[in-house]
Amino acid sequence: MADPDIEKVLLDEEQIRARVKELAAEACAAFEGRPILVVGVLKGAFIFLADLVREMHGPLKVAFLRAESYRDGTRPGELEVGCVGVPDLRGRDVLLVEDIVDTGRSLVGILDAVRELGALSVRTVVLLDKSDRREVDVAVDHVGFIVPDEFLVGYGLDHAEDYRNLPYVGVLARRVYEGS
Numbered sequence: 001m002a003d004p005d006i007e008k009v010l011l012d013e014e015q016i017r018a019r020v021k022e023l024a025a026e027a028c029a030a031f032e033g034r035p036i037l038v039v040g041v042l043k044g045a046f047i048f049l050a051d052l053v054r055e056m057h058g059p060l061k062v063a064f065l066r067a068e069s070y071r072d073g074t075r076p077g078e079l080e081v082g083c084v085g086v087p088d089l090r091g092r093d094v095l096l097v098e099d100i101v102d103t104g105r106s107l108v109g110i111l112d113a114v115r116e117l118g119a120l121s122v123r124t125v126v127l128l129d130k131s132d133r134r135e136v137d138v139a140v141d142h143v144g145f146i147v148p149d150e151f152l153v154g155y156g157l158d159h160a161e162d163y164r165n166l167p168y169v170g171v172l173a174r175r176v177y178e179g180s
């Protein structure tokens with residue numbers, strides 16, 4: 001049963017599991033057996049990354065980047081990018097893992113940061129794409145689901161740090177953030 005703050009379940013566990021498996025296969029094929037550095041964008045991508053790498057076969061390492069554009073509200077603020085225990089990216093083939101792309105501004109900033117750290121190549125995999133809201137051009141190589149312009153939580157996505165642990169992706173009830 002969904003949490004009372006969830007207006008509706010958009011993607012259930014089964015749908016997510018099946019799509020994550022396909023994304024893992026697609027991403028692995030694109031690297032053609034080369035060792036991959038899988039870089040998750042904290043914190044939203046932590047669950048997606050954990051499920052994704054368990055479906056990936058072949059040599060890989062895991063690292064994380066911290067990037068935040070949302071504070072406690074539901075509209076974007078200023079982007080901050082910082083490395084969290086990221087090994088040397090120089091010469092690495094990177095698979096950047098992000099939970100959701102909305103305006104695209106965060107991903108553009110993160111991609112710049114990854115390139116500045118010396119990655120040899122960067123591919124992107126994003127679970128959710130609010131494609132109608134895109135404001136800047138950004139290449140997403142692998143997209144899980146195109147989603148509507150609603151505030152989504154669960155499967156790693158939060159509102160004010162809550163709901164990340166929900167096993168599904170749901171639409172947050174407006175009353176939760178109205179006036180915030």
Ligand code: IMP
Binds near residue numbers: 102104106
């Ligand atoms: P963008 O820079 O507008 O593309 O925003 C992307 C970032 O905003 C994501 O990495 C999320 O952290 C956050 N975000 C965008 N939409 C949602 C949402 O519906 N729920 C939770 N976080 C979101």
Ligand code: MG
Binds near residue numbers: 043099100
């Ligand atoms: Mg994010």
